[in-house]
Amino acid sequence: MCAVPATITTSSQVLWFEDAAAGDPGRVGGKAAALASLATDHPVPPGFVVTDGVPEADIEAAYEELASRAGTPEPVVAVRSSATDEDGLEASFAGQHETVLGVQGIDAVLEALEACRASGRAPRALAYRRANGLQAPTTDLPVLVQLLVPADAAAVVFSVNPVSPYAGEVLVNAALGLGESIVGGTVTPDEWAIARPSLDVRRRTIADKRRMTVRTPGGSREVDVPVPLRRLPSLDDAQAREAAALALRLECDLGVPVDLELAWSAGELHLLQCRPITTLTQEAA
Amino acid sequence: MTPTQTKAPGSTVRPGFPVAWQQHADDAKLFWQQDPMHFPDPLAPMEAAMLQRTLGPGFGYGARAYSAPIERVEVRSVNGYLYQAMVPVQGTPEEMAALGGRAEQAIQGVVGRLAELWDDEVLPEVAEHLAAWDAFDLVGASRSELAAHLEETWTRLRRVWELHFVTVLPVYLAISEWDELYRGLFPDSGPLDSYKLLEGLPNMTVEVGQELWQLSRRALASDEVRRVLEDTPSAEVPATLGTTAEGRAFLADLREYLERYGRRADKWTITAPSWTEDPTPAIETLREFARRSDADAPDVMTQLAAVGRDRAIAEARERLAGYPAAIIGQFEAMLSAAQIATVLTEDHNFWIDNMTIHHFRAVLLACGARLVQDGAVVRAEDVLMLQPDELRSALAAPGADLRPVVERRAAAMERQRALQPPAVLGTLPTLPPPDDAFGRFVAKFFGAPPAEAEVEGELHGAAGSAGRVRGTARIIRSIADAGRLRPGDILVAETTAPPWTPLFATVAAVVTDTGGVLSHCAVVAREYGIPAVVGTAAASRVIADGQRIEVDGDAGVVRIL
Numbered sequence: 001m002c003a004v005p006a007t008i009t010t011s012s013q014v015l016w017f018e019d020a021a022a023g024d025p026g027r028v029g030g031k032a033a034a035l036a037s038l039a040t041d042h043p044v045p046p047g048f049v050v051t052d053g054v055p056e057a058d059i060e061a062a063y064e065e066l067a068s069r070a071g072t073p074e075p076v077v078a079v080r081s082s083a084t085d086e087d088g089l090e091a092s093f094a095g096q097h098e099t100v101l102g103v104q105g106i107d108a109v110l111e112a113l114e115a116c117r118a119s120g121r122a123p124r125a126l127a128y129r130r131a132n133g134l135q136a137p138t139t140d141l142p143v144l145v146q147l148l149v150p151a152d153a154a155a156v157v158f159s160v161n162p163v164s165p166y167a168g169e170v171l172v173n174a175a176l177g178l179g180e181s182i183v184g185g186t187v188t189p190d191e192w193a194i195a196r197p198s199l200d201v202r203r204r205t206i207a208d209k210r211r212m213t214v215r216t217p218g219g220s221r222e223v224d225v226p227v228p229l230r231r232l233p234s235l236d237d238a239q240a241r242e243a244a245a246l247a248l249r250l251e252c253d254l255g256v257p258v259d260l261e262l263a264w265s266a267g268e269l270h271l272l273q274c275r276p277i278t279t280l281t282q283e284a285a
Numbered sequence: 286m287t288p289t290q291t292k293a294p295g296s297t298v299r300p301g302f303p304v305a306w307q308q309h310a311d312d313a314k315l316f317w318q319q320d321p322m323h324f325p326d327p328l329a330p331m332e333a334a335m336l337q338r339t340l341g342p343g344f345g346y347g348a349r350a351y352s353a354p355i356e357r358v359e360v361r362s363v364n365g366y367l368y369q370a371m372v373p374v375q376g377t378p379e380e381m382a383a384l385g386g387r388a389e390q391a392i393q394g395v396v397g398r399l400a401e402l403w404d405d406e407v408l409p410e411v412a413e414h415l416a417a418w419d420a421f422d423l424v425g426a427s428r429s430e431l432a433a434h435l436e437e438t439w440t441r442l443r444r445v446w447e448l449h450f451v452t453v454l455p456v457y458l459a460i461s462e463w464d465e466l467y468r469g470l471f472p473d474s475g476p477l478d479s480y481k482l483l484e485g486l487p488n489m490t491v492e493v494g495q496e497l498w499q500l501s502r503r504a505l506a507s508d509e510v511r512r513v514l515e516d517t518p519s520a521e522v523p524a525t526l527g528t529t530a531e532g533r534a535f536l537a538d539l540r541e542y543l544e545r546y547g548r549r550a551d552k553w554t555i556t557a558p559s560w561t562e563d564p565t566p567a568i569e570t571l572r573e574f575a576r577r578s579d580a581d582a583p584d585v586m587t588q589l590a591a592v593g594r595d596r597a598i599a600e601a602r603e604r605l606a607g608y609p610a611a612i613i614g615q616f617e618a619m620l621s622a623a624q625i626a627t628v629l630t631e632d633h634n635f636w637i638d639n640m641t642i643h644h645f646r647a648v649l650l651a652c653g654a655r656l657v658q659d660g661a662v663v664r665a666e667d668v669l670m671l672q673p674d675e676l677r678s679a680l681a682a683p684g685a686d687l688r689p690v691v692e693r694r695a696a697a698m699e700r701q702r703a704l705q706p707p708a709v710l711g712t713l714p715t716l717p718p719p720d721d722a723f724g725r726f727v728a729k730f731f732g733a734p735p736a737e738a739e740v741e742g743e744l745h746g747a748a749g750s751a752g753r754v755r756g757t758a759r760i761i762r763s764i765a766d767a768g769r770l771r772p773g774d775i776l777v778a779e780t781t782a783p784p785w786t787p788l789f790a791t792v793a794a795v796v797t798d799t800g801g802v803l804s805h806c807a808v809v810a811r812e813y814g815i816p817a818v819v820g821t822a823a824a825s826r827v828i829a830d831g832q833r834i835e836v837d838g839d840a841g842v843v844r845i846l
Contacts, residue, residue, distance in 0.1 A: 102607075152610040176609040215607025226469020228462050229615055266610070 012053035014062040022049055029082030029142040034274060041253075042246070042271045046070070047146030049082065050113060052139040059113070059145075063106050066147060076104045076148045076215070079112035081119055081141045101178070102148060102219035109145060116143045149270045150215060151263035153234045154179030159247040160257040161193065162277060169202055170194045170244040174234040177212035178220055179261050179272065186222060187211045190233060192240040196248060199241045206233050235264070242269055250274050302704055304363055306711075315359065315370035317710040322799035323553050325779045327365030327701035329669040330694055331649065331676070332555050336360050336367060338439065338673075339446035339641075344369075347450025351395065352388040354381065365701035368710055395455045396462075397618065399625045402455070403632070407448045411636055414441045418644040423651035431651060432680040438648045439673070442641055449637045456626040456633070460803055463623035466616065471604065475839055476748045476802070477811070482598050482620060483627040484811050485591030489635035491812055493546045494583045494787040497567065500542055501574035503535065510535045514575050519568040519768070543567065549639035550646075551764035552782050556669055559643040566764035570787045573770065581772075583790045586813045630808055652680060659683040662691055670694040744824050748841035749795070749807035749817030755846065756793040760830045764788075775836055779825045781806045789813040794836040796824045796843050810838075818843050 015022040015036075022028050022036035028049040038044050046069050048062050067075050080099045098119035100112035117140040155174035161167050173182055173189040181187040187210065193203040208230045213222045235243075243262050246269070250258050254276065261273040306312040328336070341360035348355035348371075359370045374384060395402060418441070421434055460483070467479035504510045509531045517525045523539075526532035547560030547567060560567045598620070605613055653665030661679055662668065668676055670691040679685060756775040761767060767788055770776065776792045778785075780799045786809045789795065795810050800819040810817035816838030818824075824843060828834060833846040 150607070176611055212609065212612075214609070214612075217607075220607075224469060224472060225612075226466045228466050228469070228619075229612060232611055232615065234611070 012051050012055075014054055014058050015049045015051065016062075017044065017047055027051060027142070029144070031080065031082040031273075032142060032144045033082075035144070035146070038250070038271060038274055042250070043269055044271050045147040045149050047077075047144060050143045050145065052142070056110065059110065060106050063109055063145070066145070070147055074105050076102055076150070077109060078144075078146050078148045079103050079109060079116055080144045080146070081116040082144045083141050100219065101180070102215055102217075104217070113143050113145070117141055148215075149263040149265045149272065151178045151265055151270075153177070153239075153264045154182060154272075155235065155240075155243050155260075155262045156182050156189075157243045157247045157260040157262060158257070158277060159196075159244075159251040159259070160277065162259075165257075167193075168196055170196055170247050172235075172240045172243050174240070174243075175209050175212060176225070176232065176234045177214050179263060180213040180220060181211050181222055183261070184222075190235065192235075192237070192244070194241060194244040196244075199244055201237050201240065204237070204240075206231055209234070239264060239269070246271065302364060302707060304710055308361070309359075312359075312361065312370075313711055315372060315711045316713060317361070317363075317368040317370045319366055319368050319706050319708055319710075321706075321708075322780045322797075322804060324367040325799070326552075326554070327698045327704075328362050328367055328554075329556050329698065330362075330672055331669045333362035333365075333367070334673050335442065335555065335645065337362075339442050341369070342443060343446030343450045344371075346447040347452075347454045350451055351391040351454055352384055353454065354384055354388065363710065364704055364706065365698055366704070366706040370711065392455055392458055396459045396622045396626075399455060399459060399622055399629065403452060403625075403629055407452050407633075408636060411445055411448055411640075414445050415636075415640055415644070417441065418648070423647060426651075428655060428680065431655065432677065435648055435652060435677070435680070438645060442645060445637060445641050449633065452629060452633050452637075456629045457803055459619070459622040459626035460630070463619045463626075464802075466619050467601075470612075470616065471601070475751070476841075477751045477839065478597070480802070480811055481751075482594055482601065483624050485587050485589070485594045486624055486628050487587075488628040488631035488812075490631035490786050490805075490809055491583065491587055493549075493635070494790060495587075496542060496546060497571060497787050498574055498583050498790070500538060501571055501577075502579075503538060504571065504575050507531045507535065511575065514568075514572050519565045519572065522568050523564065539564070539568075539571075548643040549635070550642060550782075551785065553638060553642065555642055555646045555649065556666075559639075559646065561643070562646075566767070569764065569768050573767070573791050574787070577772065577791060581790060583787075583813065586790070590812060590814055627808065630803070630805065634805065649676075652676060655680065656683075656687065661685060661687045663688060667691040667695075670698075742845040744796075744818075744821045744827060744843040744845075746796070746818040746821035746824070746841050746843070747801050747807075748839055749797075749800075749802060749804070749819040750810035750815060750838045752794070752814070752816035753835065753837045753839070754793045754816050755833065755835045758796075758828045758830065758832045758834045759792075760825055760828065762825075775834055777824050777828050777834075781809075786813075789815060794838070795819075796821060796828070796834075796836060798822055798825050 015028055017036040017039040023033050025033035028036065028051065032049040035044055035047070036049075046066060048066070050059055066077070067073055078099065078101050098116040100115060103109055103112045153174055153176055155172050156179065157173075158171045161169050161171045170193075172192040172194060174192075175182050175187045175189045182189050188207040189209065190207050191203070191205045192201060194200070195202050209225055210230060211222055212225050213220050243260070246262070247258060247260050250260065254274070256276045258274050259277050260271060263270045263272055337360045341358045344358035345355065348358065354374045356372045356374045359372060361368050374381070376384065418438070423431070426434065463483075464479045467482070468474055471478070504514055509529055510526065513522060513525050513532060523536060526536040543561050543564055547564065550557035550559045551566050601616070605616060649668050650665045653662065653668035656662045656668060656679055657665055659679070661683065667687070671679070671687065675687065675690070679687060754775070756773050757771075758777045759770050759774045761770065761776055761778045764785060770788060770792060772791055773793050775794045775796060776788060777796045778798075780797055781795065782805070789809055790813060792815065794816040795806060796817070797806050797819045798821055800806055802819070804819055807817055807819050816836045818836055818838060818841050821843060828843070828845060835844040835846055837844070
């Protein structure tokens, strides 16, 4: 389970996912805290959180440490803001704060970090907070720096089918490349409906996938899928069932239906995000 | 592939080209397309019969082998011109969808193993048929042995043409789908960029040219031989070479070359002698090669193309570095298949098209020689004017005088030569060809109708091979004309058969009336790195011999200057 007691540290520092303090949403933000607590039992790509006021030298050292863990001199990372009250049950904050994908090299990391902090002070984010009854922040947002998975395929998984919650099935939506095209809704993804708890594949729909997000040196880019490849399945059944099994485990851990973002790279599954299904819990309440 | 029948039959009939569909009741309902790329000239009756027995059934066999939505392919000679109709499979939408799924699977399966299909299955079987033809003594055989050999030849021809279509359908689909993939991945690319990754690979067509080039270097090494090539008319070259020792040595090399590569004619027709029968076209090209410097060697072009190919592949791989593994995997698999397919577009021509035409003609001429002895015909070649049954009867029971019928049909062929056959006959489809893998390939091979030129003096065709060049147009009707080509000239022709391709080493550009980006002419022009515009519909009639023209191979435009 994810309830990790918060260790009170007064100095600003880099917190790795495995540090106990990284599980405290009050310090590292909801998104980073959730990932940190998942990282103990699940295949979460390694990363660290930069809280307000961390010296630049510490960030450089952390990026170097990440490089040695990744086994590559300048690993490509995702840099994301992680508001302290983000990803809570009340509001998803989706899309309100900055995310920079495909960041490579320490200078780019520092630049992306500043962009994420600035987004927390931006009028749009402040307005969203007001509308949701949240306070304006007094310090800069914590920022999450995480190894970017060079995804061959990505999926969004709902442990409960959000359209028909009583159907008793997990829904897996997947597409080729990074997950942005699925999350952003620009691709009609392949879909698997998988029975819970047997994990039998009930339905498999291979869609005409016209778009995909690919990595570029400076980040990522959405491109057209060539006509002859649009019906290439993004996953095989075994991968879809592997995704569904992970969703059921996490649902059990958290005690609520969850949605996940997953990526496969060189055949390995990675957990990128796990959140309660906000719409379902509101209905259920 | 799904012509619907709303227009009145016969609506395509043109004055001066009368069509009477009497042989088969349903013919008027079918959509017939002429194939001027392979058959620009009227067909002799024996040739029309051959195509009806080989081309149609062979195409149908190949289509069925891959579950293509084609029930059968009909072939007719109308006023001497070849027309083909693909008869689509009729079915409910569900049946058609199921068939489409099977076709996709079948094609994908074979595209991944094109090399095995050709090396392990098709070529060994073709080689058996060729060996059987080679082993038969056409001159020494008894009359009944020859008659039996003729019947066996019909059976072999039919089988070899089945193998032909088992090969070419996946071959052209592999290249066509590769092009779709490449343009999909790199939408900013030009119409010919995808083919750059397929160029400079060794194939039989290029080998035929390179070996002839090597022969021309050997000729230049001997003053005696060089003088003969410079001063003697092509037809007298062999005899003149025979008068000196150095000449005889070179003649032996030339004969060895012809034995190996000369079973090909200047056109896709049994009416044209192959080089082994009449080496004049090969000698013409040899003379032309002997005028060129080493820098013009075809293998220099091939090596340049190979360097360009490897660079283009490396660039594409770099651009795909951040792409999903599945996409990169498909890119590599389809690239590899398309490269093998590109080689097979030429190799299948060498081993199947040219060889079968050569052997069939040889068998026919041997039969013709017997008929000449009987006094039934005047020349051995006259048998080409007969129907298969007439030839069979004449071999079995000599006595009939076939001279009048030969004369009548030869005269008819001569009259037919003046006709302008319409591109299509019968019942027009009301729908455009479907945008599926098969429909896209058909358009790229035979060419789509060219866009109407809006600018005076401009002809539009398909971009065939990149580059822009200006030069003097030479309208070449047959290889016999090729002697008129000078370095830097632009070859303008209705169509170019593979045996023409050594000429590509000496011209600045090529323009044809027929064909698309996957036609032989375009494929070989890219190998030689010269600009080509194909499928202009009219270039050989509109452009005057000797006119200055500009060929823009990237845009597919020819400008008369």
